[in-house]
Amino acid sequence: MEKILSALRALGVEQYVITEKHTDSLECFYVKKNLDLTRRADTAVTSVRVFRPFEKDGTKMLGEAEATVRPGMSGAEVRAVLERAWYAAQFVTNPWYPLPAGVKESARPDAGGFAGKPLAESMKAMTEALFAADTAQDVFLNSAELFMRRTATRIITSAGADVGWEKTDVWGEYVCQCPAPVDVETYHQFNYRGPETAALTAAAAHALEMTKARSRAVTAPKTGTYDLVLDREQLRTLLGYYVDRAAASMIYQKYSPFKLGDAVQGENITGDRLTMGLVATEPYTGFGAPMADLPLLDKGVLKAIHGGPRFAHYLGVAPTGEYRAVQVPTGDTPLEQLTAEPCLHAVSFSDFQMDPLSGHFGGELRLGFLHEDGKVIPVTGGSVNGSILDSQGHMRFSRERFSTENYDGPLAVRIGGVAVAGS
Amino acid sequence: MKVQPSAFIVEKRPLLLQLRDALCAEFDYASILAEDTVGKYYRVSRHSVSADEGDTARGFVVKALDKGRYAEYSFSVLTAEAIPEIVEAVRQLLAADVRPAGLAANTYDPPREEPTVFSGATDYELDPADCSDGEILDRLTALRDRGLAMDGAVLDFVAWMSWQRYTKLFLSREKDMTQSVMYLTGGVTAAAMKDQEVKQAYLPCSGLGGMELMAAMEENVAPCVRTALDLLHSESMIPGTYECICDPETTGMIVHEAFGHGVEMDMFVKDRAQAPQFIGKYVASPLVTMHDGASSARQTATYFFDDEGTLAHDTVVIDKGVLRTGISDLQSALALGTEPTGNGRRESFARKAYTRMTNTWFEPGQDKLEDMIASVKYGMYLQCPSSGMEDPKNWGIQCMVDIAREIKDGKLTGRIFSPVVLTGYVPDLLRSITAMSDGAELSGSGFCGKGHKEWVKVSDGGPYIKATIRLG
Numbered sequence: 001m002e003k004i005l006s007a008l009r010a011l012g013v014e015q016y017v018i019t020e021k022h023t024d025s026l027e028c029f030y031v032k033k034n035l036d037l038t039r040r041a042d043t044a045v046t047s048v049r050v051f052r053p054f055e056k057d058g059t060k061m062l063g064e065a066e067a068t069v070r071p072g073m074s075g076a077e078v079r080a081v082l083e084r085a086w087y088a089a090q091f092v093t094n095p096w097y098p099l100p101a102g103v104k105e106s107a108r109p110d111a112g113g114f115a116g117k118p119l120a121e122s123m124k125a126m127t128e129a130l131f132a133a134d135t136a137q138d139v140f141l142n143s144a145e146l147f148m149r150r151t152a153t154r155i156i157t158s159a160g161a162d163v164g165w166e167k168t169d170v171w172g173e174y175v176c177q178c179p180a181p182v183d184v185e186t187y188h189q190f191n192y193r194g195p196e197t198a199a200l201t202a203a204a205a206h207a208l209e210m211t212k213a214r215s216r217a218v219t220a221p222k223t224g225t226y227d228l229v230l231d232r233e234q235l236r237t238l239l240g241y242y243v244d245r246a247a248a249s250m251i252y253q254k255y256s257p258f259k260l261g262d263a264v265q266g267e268n269i270t271g272d273r274l275t276m277g278l279v280a281t282e283p284y285t286g287f288g289a290p291m292a293d294l295p296l297l298d299k300g301v302l303k304a305i306h307g308g309p310r311f312a313h314y315l316g317v318a319p320t321g322e323y324r325a326v327q328v329p330t331g332d333t334p335l336e337q338l339t340a341e342p343c344l345h346a347v348s349f350s351d352f353q354m355d356p357l358s359g360h361f362g363g364e365l366r367l368g369f370l371h372e373d374g375k376v377i378p379v380t381g382g383s384v385n386g387s388i389l390d391s392q393g394h395m396r397f398s399r400e401r402f403s404t405e406n407y408d409g410p411l412a413v414r415i416g417g418v419a420v421a422g423s
Numbered sequence: 424m425k426v427q428p429s430a431f432i433v434e435k436r437p438l439l440l441q442l443r444d445a446l447c448a449e450f451d452y453a454s455i456l457a458e459d460t461v462g463k464y465y466r467v468s469r470h471s472v473s474a475d476e477g478d479t480a481r482g483f484v485v486k487a488l489d490k491g492r493y494a495e496y497s498f499s500v501l502t503a504e505a506i507p508e509i510v511e512a513v514r515q516l517l518a519a520d521v522r523p524a525g526l527a528a529n530t531y532d533p534p535r536e537e538p539t540v541f542s543g544a545t546d547y548e549l550d551p552a553d554c555s556d557g558e559i560l561d562r563l564t565a566l567r568d569r570g571l572a573m574d575g576a577v578l579d580f581v582a583w584m585s586w587q588r589y590t591k592l593f594l595s596r597e598k599d600m601t602q603s604v605m606y607l608t609g610g611v612t613a614a615a616m617k618d619q620e621v622k623q624a625y626l627p628c629s630g631l632g633g634m635e636l637m638a639a640m641e642e643n644v645a646p647c648v649r650t651a652l653d654l655l656h657s658e659s660m661i662p663g664t665y666e667c668i669c670d671p672e673t674t675g676m677i678v679h680e681a682f683g684h685g686v687e688m689d690m691f692v693k694d695r696a697q698a699p700q701f702i703g704k705y706v707a708s709p710l711v712t713m714h715d716g717a718s719s720a721r722q723t724a725t726y727f728f729d730d731e732g733t734l735a736h737d738t739v740v741i742d743k744g745v746l747r748t749g750i751s752d753l754q755s756a757l758a759l760g761t762e763p764t765g766n767g768r769r770e771s772f773a774r775k776a777y778t779r780m781t782n783t784w785f786e787p788g789q790d791k792l793e794d795m796i797a798s799v800k801y802g803m804y805l806q807c808p809s810s811g812m813e814d815p816k817n818w819g820i821q822c823m824v825d826i827a828r829e830i831k832d833g834k835l836t837g838r839i840f841s842p843v844v845l846t847g848y849v850p851d852l853l854r855s856i857t858a859m860s861d862g863a864e865l866s867g868s869g870f871c872g873k874g875h876k877e878w879v880k881v882s883d884g885g886p887y888i889k890a891t892i893r894l895g
Contacts, residue, residue: 030526033525034529035521036529037495038494038519038521039516040496041773041774070499088556091556092560094471127523142693177694184817185817189875253469253471255579255614351811359620362823366819382846383821383846384895385844419895421662421846
């Protein structure tokens with residue numbers, strides 16, 4: 001750190017953000033029930049963003065550029081990479097904005113459930129939890145990857161920030177396979193900040209059950225227009241539309257028409273009015289300012305614009321930092337009632353996508369349940385192609401709740417009139 | 424000119440040789456990959472300018488085999504004093520108690536290695552590192568200004584360029600290999616707004632080399648703006664099965680997403696692919712010959728050896744419609760008893776090696792594009808692929824394209840549909856190919872993930888193809 005600060009002083013850099021990150025990661029890769037490879041990654045990297053004020057055509061500018069400082073670099077090497085960034089910053093012609101003030105606080109120790117435990121011990125517990133669901137012969141875990149990660153972050157800025165924190169989490173992915181009657185697989189991810197072994201076992205059990213259902217699904221739904229029920233990760237992705245469109249960068253650059261106080265869910269709402277909050281998952285912003293939860297929507301009305309200091313300043317709103325997680329109140333309708341009328345309940349896609357620019361969502365259907373004529377028929381194949389701009393006034397949320405690392409809200413939503421290309 | 428090796432790798436080489444010897448004395452097999460990757464990313468839009476480092480990496484990864492079990496250790500710092508600590512870290516990792524009761528461990532034989540000493544570098548005409556940041560941003564700004572000036576309906580016009588230069592050194596008991604590679608990618612995006620929808624068009628450029636490749640971006644400005652404006656009049660796709668003409672980029676996405684992932688042989692090891700049941704059988708029209716390999720084309724995924732020290736290949740995956748073989752990393756080849764094909768790739772030294780595609784493409788045919796369009800009674804001309812997702816187990820297709828242009832009685836009508844989802848069963852689509860144009864183009868501006876992570880540079884492409892595809 002002293003090498004960096006010394007080089008910045010020598011270059012005359014007065015505004016900067018230094019982010020130091022050290023990661024220790026223990027990784028296990030399984031094929032069926034066999035450990036195939038064990039990895040450890042012990043890596044460190046420091047990014048230094050320099051800010052250079054200047055004037056162009058009478059307008060005050062603030063150029064910026066980033067340099068990466070690697071462990072083991074000599075003082076001369078550090079100075080050289082910072083000098084290149086400082087040079088580049090003079091050509092970055094963005095209008096001036098103030099760097100937000102940071103805070104000086106002692107480093108926060110890991111507050112999660114993995115704190116203080118050796119990574120190997122936590123790895124063993126989470127692996128055991130994952131495979132605890134793998135008890136059947138006809139459907140099983142095909143493969144799994146688990147990453148136990150302990151990360152220490154420190155941010156120092158020219159605007160007074162000196163903060164640090166440590167966190168440990170587990171991230172992983174697994175594939176479920178059901179060989180008969182049709183040999184199929186499904187893909188799943190998980191991420192926990194503590195040893196939530198019961199939650200992981202339950203999630204894997206649900207995934208295995210859905211894989212079995214996919215194996216029985218042999219036909220695609222008929223081409224047509226359906227009422228669609230989306231759940232879990234797909235619903236989180238769908239609602240990401242509002243988070244993306246409420247970003248200061250999107251609004252300032254006119255990619256999003258959202259304005260504070262607007263009824264962004266539309267005026268003609270026959271379904272549930274959407275309330276949504278952004279949840280801080282890190283203690284500080286990238287500029288070393290404390291992060292707090294932020295109400296985003298209240299009954300369909302935009303209450304906040306979020307983002308970093310540059311575009312926030314241009315729009316005249318307060319910078320908030322970057323959010324990854326959302327919280328949404330559940331609805332009043334039980335899932336059973338959401339699917340009581342004819343609909344396509346899509347539970348798995350190959351890659352469900354929501355385009356915040358166009359409002360279109362869709363993907364290839366890997367598993368759905370067609371509810372019609374009192375029957376529930378598993379279906380697979382074909383694609384869904386809808387627009388949230390057409391659907392958002394008629395959303396009906398489930399009473400049941402679903403929680404992940406980046407979402408806490410209704411389990412499912414029902415929306416009307418979505419095109420499906422099928423058989 | 425040849426790309427020069429990284430001074431950092433050259434300086435660390437004596438220490439790496441010491442580490443190699445210490446590891447080989449301790450374990451049944453050991454290798455080291457050292458990486459130094461530098462690069463920059465420039466972007467200019469109506470409201471924003473940036474000039475930042477691109478994806479950079481500097482570090483080392485050791486792979487060791489002991490009593491049949493593999494372990495890897497990635498680290499950032501290498502000094503003479505650290506060598507015993509690194510050996511000890513690998514030893515501890517191999518002995519780590521991470522496996523719950525009831526789970527077993529796979530065991531492997533050491534790889535068979537031929538003695539190999541190699542040093543290679545790619546060529547360039549003008550090194551981007553020799554150009555001033557101001558000069559590069561001025562060129563991008565000029566492109567942006569041209570795009571914005573073309574039509575008042577243009578909401579934004581983005582021009583970006585990035586370059587990357589890497590040196591990799593691979594050492595094992597039998598191998599001592601060094602390579603230095605540089606590529607450049609760029610693109611222009613035009614955005615236009617209608618009601619609350621922003622429509623975008625994107626045209627990329629890419630290749631091995633340096634600043635000389637930026638010239639291609641100049642030609643893309645006008646077509647990119649025209650396409651974005653066309654999209655303002657687009658309609659929702661009418662679901663159905665259509666005769667389609669795919670442009671080379673869409674062909675590339677089908678090659679890569681729909682078929683390429685399905686022949687990655689780490690998927691064979693896990694029983695996650697249908698392809699093994701189809702080796703020696705027709706999976707595509709006899710018009711189709713498909714290649715993958717770092718030496719199969721000169722594009723952004725070209726290299727001399729992979730991250731496990733296997734020399735680059737040109738693998739013919741499909742030969743005149745018949746599936747011949749998959750592509751493989753080293754550990755998968757050991758599991759399957761096959762030969763690796765130079766496809767073991769890491770996102771960086773800090774990540775695991777998997778079987779990954781490189782330059783993946785269809786050979787051209789003999790048809791003329793205008794004849795292909797003229798042969799369509801009613802169908803769609805597909806352009807501007809945006810994303811895709813693999814499904815090796817079930818060979819399901821998910822590809823998204825931004826533009827389907829209506830063809831009626833052999834002529835483009837001007838009617839446009841967007842966005843469009845391509846679905847279906849991969850062999851059905853590939854067997855339905857009835858024409859391929861007489862030229863092939865590869866594009867390497869994007870990255871490929873394994874599932875939802877592990878991003879590596881790839882290129883893909885081929886000719887215009889005519890096929891029957893379900894669109895939604």
